[in-house]
Amino acid sequence: MLDTSARLLRLLSLLQTPRAWPGSELAERLGVSGRTVRNDIDRLRELGYPVDATRGSAGGYRLGAGAAMPPLLLDDEEAVAVTIALRTAARGAVPGTEETSLRALAKLEQVLPSRLRRRVRTLQAYTVAVPADQPAPAVSADVLTTLVAACRDRERLRFDYLDHAGVPTRRIVEPHRAVNWGRRWYLVAWDVEREDWRTFRIDRIRPRTPTGPRFAPREVPGGDFAAYVSGRVSSAAWRHYARVTVHAPATAVIERINPAVGTVEAIDADSCTLVTGADTVRALAVHLGMLDFDFDVTEPPELVTHLRRLADRYNRSTPAPH
Structure with a gap:
């Protein structure tokens, strides 16, 4: 049987997977009784982890969102993947996030076990990024976050937009997906006034607030957002x-x-x-x-x-x- 501290860490690691865990399954995984699982759940809540509980056949325990960011547990492969992603972001994949990415990267590398730190440093030393032949259009992290939140919440958007000729227009759309293609970001949305699908370069979008009413999702032509963007963008060029x-x-x-x-x-x-x-x-x-x-x-x-x-x-x- 695991001691209390090790058991809590193991329990937290299980709860961080995106699913609900029945108490009986957690007890079996940890080799303890259901009562011990309930006590451990209470301890995690006292430490600030928002553990939600639901009843019924599909119920169980899952880690919810809280007011503050609790510590995360990552396995070896997850830690390496997150480190690589942060290094990519720190090089300016989304302008405006470089400094934040570097801060997060410094915190992560400080606590990496030596075996993982060596893997990460090897990747850094023996991989080289070829510079882009021309600067990528600057995409505001705040704008990108606003757009994907509207996609998630299915809320209409109003924004000012510069078309390919630099002419300003005002659009009202139902946003569905933000698509990254090459060095550019695009918003795929249903244009309410034109009653048709449109693709917008995100670096040319200036959102207006507040967002509008909720909308029912639509099926993009062909059913594939990436294929839709690649076809529209390439043919337009x-x-x-x-x-x-x-x-x-x-x-x-x-x-x-x-x-x-x-x-x-x-x-x-x-x-x-x-x-x-x-x-x-x-x-x-x-x-x-x-x-x-x-x-x-x-x-x-x-x-x-x-x-x-x-x-x-x-x-x-x-x-x-x-």
């Missing part, structure tokens, strides 16, 4: 579009196409249509060549001309065998 007939089954082409690169529609069992785009016709030609399937292109004319030029160049580079 394309300067050149192409509609290509690929002589291969749609399923085979889909395996080689990222949702951010294009969409595939089956024509028959052996061919499909690929709608894709890129910032340059050269990039488009590269994407099509990497499919490794035969294809027909009729538009845009710039792409057709470029592909013919490439074909002539490749033909000249491979003399016919003697």
Whole structure:
């Protein structure tokens, strides 16, 4: 049987998992009686841990939210994961959180066991982050927190927004998800006045308070918020579009196409249509060549001309065998 202090720590570790624990199961895990479990729960409450209790078949004990942040117990893998995440945040993943992340990181590293500290320092010493080719747009931690809270609480948002041309607009939306794609953050929301889904860059949002009434959640087109954002963001940035007939089954082409690169529609069992785009016709030609399937292109004319030029160049580079 564990002594009282060790047993309390073990009990606290169990309660920090996101589930309700029946008293009988806790007693079995700790090797004690149900009465001892109840006494230990009372001790944790006296130490400031808000342990909630519910009755019924689905009831039990769980750790609730309190007025103050109680100490947390982390296993080895959790401690390493949190340390890595804090280091990433301290490098400016979300501008405005660097100093806070460094303070939390210092506290965590101070109490790490030597075996874990060595693992963390090894990761730090032998991993290198490649600097971004251009600065990431600054996203306010306060704004991000406000937006995700509105998503969680299903409350309408009012905010000022700068579109891609820098024109200010005022929006009323039903926010559903904040999506991180590359170095940017996006809000996926239902635009109330336009009655359609919209994607907003969070660094261009200035929320207005208070938030509005609650709303019923909607199903985003395709059911996948990440795919929706990647498709909308990439297509909005394309300067050149192409509609290509690929002589291969749609399923085979889909395996080689990222949702951010294009969409595939089956024509028959052996061919499909690929709608894709890129910032340059050269990039488009590269994407099509990497499919490794035969294809027909009729538009845009710039792409057709470029592909013919490439074909002539490749033909000249491979003399016919003697």
